[in-house]
Amino acid sequence: MEEQIAALAAELASLKEATAGLNRTTAETFYFLTIPLMVLIHAGFLSYEMGASRAKNALASGIKNILAFAFIIPTFYYAGWFIYWAFPTGFSMSAGPAGISGYDYAVGAANPAGSVMGPSVADSATGVFFGAFAMFAATTASIMSGSLIERIKIVGFTILAIVLGSFVWILGAAWGWHADGWLVTSLGYHDFGASGVVHAIAGFFTLGVLINLGARIGKFNPDGSANAIPGHSMPATLVGLMLIIAGFWGFLMACVIFPGEAWSWSSGIFATIYGTPVTLSAMTFNILMGFAGGAISSWVMTRDPFWMMSGALGGIISVAAGLDLYWPPMAFVIAMIGGVIMPIVARFVERLRIDDAVGAVALHGVVGVWGVVAVGIFASGYPALTTEGAPQITLYGQVVGALVMAALGFIPGYGVSLLLKVMGLLRAPREAEIMGLDKAKVPAVAYPELLGDARVPTSPAE
Template identity: 30%
Template sequence: MDAGLFTANNVWMMLATALVFFMHTGFAFLEIGLTRQKNTINILFKNIFIITVGLLLYYAWGFNLMYPGFEDGDSGFLKFAGFGIGAPDGGMTPDYADGGYTWWTDFLFQGMFAATAATIVSGAVAERIKIGSFMIFTVIYVGLVYPIVGAWKWGGGFLDSWGFYDFAGSTLVHSVGGWAALVAIALLGARIGKFGDDGKPKAIPGHSIPMATAGVLILWLGWFGFNGGSVLSADPELTSLVLVTTCLAAAAGGVGAFFLSTVLYKNLDLTMFLNGILGGLVGITAGADLMSPNEAVVIGFIAGLIIVGGVALIDKLKLDDPVGAVTVHLICGIWGTLAVGIFGSMAGGGQFMTQLYGVLIIGAFCVVTSLIILGALKAIMGLRVSKEEEVEGLDLHEHGMDAYPDFTND
């Protein structure tokens, strides 16, 4: 391979890595914007913890658990290549990864994905989970569950051999986090005041919708690295197609959610519009490299409709998800994964069933492991803060700080 092309590939992958890292700013802004100011420090603390500890865990063993080098005769379910990330012979040359990038770039790009699953959970459990319990959950889920599931497809495991397809993680990242979020909010219960005596959901407004809007726009930008980097090279044709399908699906998702929410609720709900954009992004992520622009618009638009229906469903089930994480990442993640069997170059009944099997297997594994981890934490140390702590705010009780000391804390 030409040295210039190898360098160009690697530079693009490093840029994509930076964009994915920047997504954590978007998640942080979105989560604090849609929640109350008295819990701002708590949410930011969780997000910083996820990034720092997630990278260290991925360095210590996660990378080699996710990419263990399955061989003929292996089960394709679980294998471990050892601790640490020492580069192999040829790891810095075009002999590695077909000249798309170096070993170090590979580790860092994949490491940025690893923390995202726990970040999804952070938003769903906001304003009422004990910080200690959340940190322990993050260590186990990011350190073990995420890389094991990732190995089944991206690491060459059994789902990969079946033909299951997930280009950039509608299931392997987003629904892995979404399943854990669903289990967590079911075990935690709703925030005080979320459901009235009549059982009807009541809005608990976030303290900064402008910040939430900025968060979504940052996430949209970061998705260019999330999906575009998943081409795993700077291939001009495929990378540009992926960026186009990603962008169109996001736009269509926003319009779909805006349209349906306006028809149903007769108001122009900005938060629904924002989550529609995210739903479109999650929905296209599994097949961004397979779809035409027209198909991307359809997938995104349907994801936007799903957002409105999913939020209503979560409320009807009396589950409390302050940022809509379960609807965005789990339900739209499932939709995007199944869409690979409906649209694009791999569409067909056989592929659809393979996608469905993959969703069900990964869902079952994530639900069971989440129940074990969170159930044990609930029994041993508890998951939820006291009523007093929740009412007065987690910033005061768990951090002794105020995000906005010059303003009233309500």
């Protein structure tokens, strides 16, 4: 009998070890797959932005998008990941109530000079978590990128992208997208799908830059009226927007915490970054309803294919903050409101003589704020955390959080771009803008047959 018990115990231990290994591998694979899905967002922004540019600027627009992506990876490795773990409680870098923040914790979890930020068969989580967050960081820069097309210097844009992607937004994430974040623990701030910590911050950072950058030549008349400057390929823009939406499934998938691991909130169900329960099933209902609501209302408002597809994205952004809480018909209505807000705000921004080429201030900035505030209107009373005595979600907390995100984006966006303007690193020369940034800066031709460019191609593929 003792031998049988020992054999059963050994078999049970082996089974538990195998199950734990399978769960660990599944969790690692889950986050690994979110990364190429989020790369689709950047393929989408690339197509979207190049299509929205005139043919003479198409390659320059694409190059700065790719450079932003490339530069954010190493800068986020050396700075951004550490900021997320060090600053949730504020600038003191003290530990928060959950004990997963502060300087000492950040040194252990995100020291770029330490062994944790490198390959280890004992660690199947850090690399994929870092990768997913780096994609969030790159998304903020891509949000900004389209608004600035056809007149910004590549070096100035790259500096702005690094500041936004590797320093600014991640500070907002530490405050409002972390279980120890002071907005969460003090005000019950809830922003599951990053309507505020990604979209609002990036949108208002962009607004600050646009004020200093100025409008494209020919955009505004002396009387203040605006001229349309259509891009060279609406089909490329629409395909790009659809790719962004496809990539958003990976973005939102990466917002959940996988169950059953030492770092998990739960042993049996997905959780939000705050530890509250969520399911992929619930997310699916609301993502689709958000897409539909935003597309329909924007189409009804404008009858414009660009705004229709932007509205679909805006609908998802509208419901992202409360994606884990809404009943699907409620998500549909919230998305429809976002789809109505967006073109109205875009026209208002244009009346201020601000040239936002793709409407990012409206689509990401203001609609991101709406997404955060909507949680306070429609989901007040839910616990913000799973801990005992945790604050509840309130309209007050959501409004304050939204204002913090807007200010956190706008102030550094305005300040850094003003400094670059003073240094002569922000705006391309007038002659280059008139000629086209491709001819001024890019040793290749986007459409040689159509543009009749006689330059000798320098690309090895040609």
